[in-house]
Amino acid sequence: MLQPTRAISRGLCSSILTPEQKASDSNSARKERRMSIWKPLLGAVKRQTQLAACLILSPLLLSACGGGAQPAVPAANAAGGATVISISGAFALFPMVTVWTEEYAKLNPNVTFDVQAGGAGKGMTDVLSGAADIAMLSREARQEELDQGSFLVPVTIDAVVGTFNADNPHVEQILAHGITPEEAHRIWISGETTTWAQWLGTGDERINVYTRSDSAGAAEMWAKFANGEAQEELQGTAVNGDPGLAEAVRQDALGIGFNNIGFTYDPTNGTPNAGLLVIPIDLNNNGQIDPDEAFYSTRDEITQAIADEIYPFPPARVLYLVTKGTPSPAIQEFYRWVLTDGQAFVHDAGYVALTQERLVDALSLLNDGQ
Incomplete structure (x- = not known):
């Protein structure tokens, strides 16, 4: 099993552009901004790929590749005024969530994140068992997951x-x-x-x-x-x-x-x-x-x-962040930022933004869950 990749904490130099600035933005500037968003992730993704190559070549190389998976750290704990939020799950959401958590932590230095990719199923198992605070989910929730209290918030779209x-x-x-x-x-x-x-x-x-x-x-x-x-x-x-x-x-x-x-x-x-x-x-x-x-x-x-909904759904799909039960106040604040200011990072990270109507519905879902 691949070792989950932990989000790395480095400054991202992304700029939030107004519509007028976007219209005049040059291709070179867009490339530079994308590099600034993705550069902190490339090392982590590269390590995932190297581990995968080792596992494909021979199971005997597993120990040389870094061993087995490390469990997510249960979070949303406040210690000394700091809040730690652990996130586990879908590879699909890992790059986007890493960008969001890095940017949010800049604005909220009392909040830290532990983000690990291990697949949507692992994320749901972790969150429902209490091993993680948030699951990254790249499919619809199953009935048995809903029956256990899964609380889904849509955050972006990919394929x-x-x-x-x-x-x-x-x-x-x-x-x-x-x-x-x-x-x-x-x-x-x-x-x-x-x-x-x-x-x-x-x-x-x-x-x-x-x-x-x-x-x-x-x-x-x-x-x-x-x-x-x-x-x-x-x-x-x-x-x-x-x-x-x-x-x-x-x-x-x-x-x-x-x-x-x-x-x-x-x-x-x-x-x-x-x-x-x-x-x-x-x-x-x-x-x-x-x-x-x-x-x-x-x-x-x-x-x-x-x-434009030319590419079919599926295999395109909405991506979700999931908690067991109503999100804690700290997680709700993070969610609200993701659904508002955080959407400015979606396009350059290679994802598709939710419609404004869907974003409003998601925010209402949080308000109803309070």
Whole structure:
């Protein structure tokens, strides 16, 4: 199991721009601002990827890679006037929550955060057992989780995308043909499609299919896109974590998988990470990717397609922060900041903002929970 990545505490130099400033903002300035937001995260993500590579190469290397997972520290404790809030869960939300917690702590130096990524399922287990204060959730809550008192607050939107190795011998055909939910079903769920020829009409090599081994919102969203219902329906070689799955596909020229967009695109330049490409979705089911369906070259393009609801839901989805029962006053204050001033960091972190109506509803939810 991958060791959860702890959020690192360094200053972020992000600037909040007015609409007029955004309109005149140059590409170079936008790139510099994105670098300032993501630079503190790159080391943490790199360590996740290195751990994943070790685990893929050999289980015997686990101890050399850093050992097992460390439990989240129960929080929302006040000691000497300081408040500590622990957050555990989805890889999908980890980069965004790290930005939010770093920025909030600047404004509130008496509040510190312990943020760990280990999958949506782990986050929900941690929060419902009292091992963490907040869970990062990248799927809808299950009834049994609601029955235990889960209190969900929507905070942003992102998506899962299909991925394949950039050195795949059929790269041109994949990009030209794309994938439909039915084709994804035959590859990941029913197992009817096992070769590239069966999918694309070219190449008799076997498709090497990868999925997630940890309980993951990304896997559930991909299963639902593929006309399934649950992560357990997905077939393929199971790999732990977003970084692990991406690394597995990068190491396999005939491999395909899926990832949250935060682990698919390079945060410094907005293009797909080295060694990965995105499988486009054939939205109109005509057997080809039309110009208006080709929006995967940069992170900005796909996030705009998500915001415009061109990219389908699922595998796009709302992301939540979750507590067991009504959030404590300290957590409510953090939530209110996330839903107001914190939204200024969403776009440059590579996520999609909630609509104003949804933000108002979320704030009302907090007021009702008091």
